[in-house]
Amino acid sequence: xxxxxxxxxxxxxxTLSLELGDMDLxxxxxxxxxxxxxxxxxxxxxxxxxxxxxxxxxxAFLTHLSSENHDKVWKFIKEKVGNIxxxxxxxxxxxxxxxxxxxxxxxx
Amino acid sequence: xxKSHYKQLSSRWRARHQNLxxxxxxxxxxxxxxxxxGHRQLISGSLGGLMLLTGQISNSLPAINVAKAQATITQKxxxxxxxxxxxxxxxxxxxxxxxxxxxxxISEILSRNYGIKVAPELEGKRLNRSYGxxxxxxxxxxxxxxxxxxxxxxxxxxxxxxxxxxxxxxxxWSYFALSKExxxxxxxxxxxxxxxxxxxxxxxxxSRFTEYRDFYKYRKMLVVNPNNGRAIVADxxxxxxxxxxxxxxxGSPEVMHYLERVDGSLKGPVLYFFIDDPNDKIKLGPILSxxxx
Numbered sequence: 113x114x115x116x117x118x119x120x121x122x123x124x125x126x127t128l129s130l131e132l133g134d135m136d137l138x139x140x141x142x143x144x145x146x147x148x149x150x151x152x153x154x155x156x157x158x159x160x161x162x163x164x165x166x167x168x169x170x171x172a173f174l175t176h177l178s179s180e181n182h183d184k185v186w187k188f189i190k191e192k193v194g195n196i197x198x199x200x201x202x203x204x205x206x207x208x209x210x211x212x213x214x215x216x217x218x219x220x
Numbered sequence: 221x222x223k224s225h226y227k228q229l230s231s232r233w234r235a236r237h238q239n240l241x242x243x244x245x246x247x248x249x250x251x252x253x254x255x256x257x258g259h260r261q262l263i264s265g266s267l268g269g270l271m272l273l274t275g276q277i278s279n280s281l282p283a284i285n286v287a288k289a290q291a292t293i294t295q296k297x298x299x300x301x302x303x304x305x306x307x308x309x310x311x312x313x314x315x316x317x318x319x320x321x322x323x324x325x326i327s328e329i330l331s332r333n334y335g336i337k338v339a340p341e342l343e344g345k346r347l348n349r350s351y352g353x354x355x356x357x358x359x360x361x362x363x364x365x366x367x368x369x370x371x372x373x374x375x376x377x378x379x380x381x382x383x384x385x386x387x388x389x390x391x392x393w394s395y396f397a398l399s400k401e402x403x404x405x406x407x408x409x410x411x412x413x414x415x416x417x418x419x420x421x422x423x424x425x426x427s428r429f430t431e432y433r434d435f436y437k438y439r440k441m442l443v444v445n446p447n448n449g450r451a452i453v454a455d456x457x458x459x460x461x462x463x464x465x466x467x468x469x470x471g472s473p474e475v476m477h478y479l480e481r482v483d484g485s486l487k488g489p490v491l492y493f494f495i496d497d498p499n500d501k502i503k504l505g506p507i508l509s510x511x512x513x
Contacts, residue, residue, distance in 0.1 A: 141226040148233040155240040162248045170251035178255065211233070218228045 118182040338493035348421035352468025356483035384473040414457035416470035
């Protein structure tokens with residue numbers, strides 16, 4: 113089962129999963145690639161949020177993140193960063209575009 | 221062309237991910253270091269934290285079934301997370317002696333999680349407490365003439381544990397062996413994984429001295445860092461620390477290293493429970509994996 117993050121409900125990676133599903137990949141390979149997609153998006157989003165926070169707020173955010181209390185994470189970053197939802201969605205979309213391009217290149 | 225597609229994509233995305241990690245750590249090093257060092261208990265209890273710090277990405281598709289491998293990793297992490305979470309719900313916020321009810325619950329959790337029967341009291345004997353601050357002890361002299369030059373089996377061990385030095389006196393039970401030639405693997409393990417506990421604070425210690433002495437000698441205890449789930453089977457080989465230190469037990473350099481506990485202002489608590497091992501079946505040392513329970 114894929115891990116849920118505090119932003120999972122606003123990010124849709126199904127287009128990438130479906131595209132991989134159309135490729136000639138074994139289930140194991142597909143699973144591994146999906147985990148790479150998730151991790152790439154996750155790290156971009158973390159960088160986005162951390163870059164918007166002060167040193168002290170970074171630590172508070174990481175503490176909330178570690179507790180996996182998604183409501184607390186959301187409440188905190190909404191208070192600290194303007195339009196954070198839109199920013200997260202845009203960041204994820206940018207990563208998805210890049211990854212789609214990679215798939216296109218590989219497919220030839 | 222399955223292999224080619226997969227190889228190309230995984231190679232690109234792994235590289236991308238590694239660059240991201242480097243960038244993340246480069247830009248936010250202070251906060252991430254703070255999380256991984258000062259607040260390790262947080263990340264240890266968190267799958268998200270683990271992923272944040274490790275990347276959680278394998279470098280290549282393993283030869284074995286990936287789904288199975290991931291499930292195994294998840295199960296292991298889940299068990300540790302559940303253990304830490306279970307303990308967190310029972311342990312008090314301050315490091316104080318546990319109540320009988322708390323000890324009972326924790327004994328059950330530890331016994332279940334580690335597959336070892338543990339208890340705060342054995343054969344009608346108990347220490348003054350089962351939850352307390354652990355401090356760093358030094359290496360004990362195992363036989364006459366043992367010193368830092370002869371103490372380590374490998375250069376790596378020496379590098380890791382040299383600086384803690386040798387205790388000026390002998391352990392509570394004197395030497396582990398009468399000579400280097402007579403030193404067995406069991407003796408080595410007993411020194412390597414020893415703890416010092418406040419035997420002298422046991423109830424009626426002075427009036428039951430002989431009884432306690434025989435009971436405590438190399439008695440096995442399960443020592444657990446409740447903040448990261450690390451556990452080690454240790455043996456009692458010394459008495460201490462003194463009450464005024466504010467610490468409640470001491471660990472050998474190897475025990476402290478494995479439990480990821482340090483002395484001084486950053487000292488932290490551990491749980492320490494007797495192991496019921498009448499047939500001497502349980503080996504000393506770290507418990508590296510949780511059994512399937």
